[in-house]
Amino acid sequence: MTASAYIPKNPVQIECNIEKTLDVLGGKWAFLVLRELFCGTRRFGELQRSIPCVSPRALTSTLRHLEKKGVLERHVYPTVPVTVEYTLTPKGEDLHQIVREMKLWAAKWT
Template identity: 55%
Template structure:
């Protein structure tokens, strides 16, 4: 009998280890618009606290998704952008956004339940 694949070795688990942090998708989506300095990025993702943004950027940089470029100016300028690996995620993120829009309740709150498009209850009605 073949040995079962350990959970942490499954591709989806690897993805979640890299992108599963709470604000990763928000930061990646914002950086898809182009490189940004920290303060600009912080303004553009105001929902994310300063420390959380710092931690998320650090994690994404260590994972090879985000590039951190330091410019020798006074004061020092730091700019964040997506690497090729991060840019490669654009199509997937776009599909996730489509999915979220499809399953959002009409009032825009949370996700819809059984009566949402494509559900058995909706198809039966």
């Protein structure tokens, strides 16, 4: 018998709320985006200036991910040029305490 014969065809899915939370938080830029939005509504350019290491493509991807997960809302205003603002939803605001606790932990242990 080959090694693949021992792998179950339908692996059991384990529900893990921590894993779900980490999925919502997304990649490495999400925490920095959240940090900025905890202070209030921001435009794309403001976010990019406040997180200088992030590329426009990575920032766009992070914002789309957080919007898809219901953490932030994107508001488009028909100006010339178009104005786009990002605001946390109540779901996103609830992440503030989690991020704050992670910051305190890091300050204590790292």
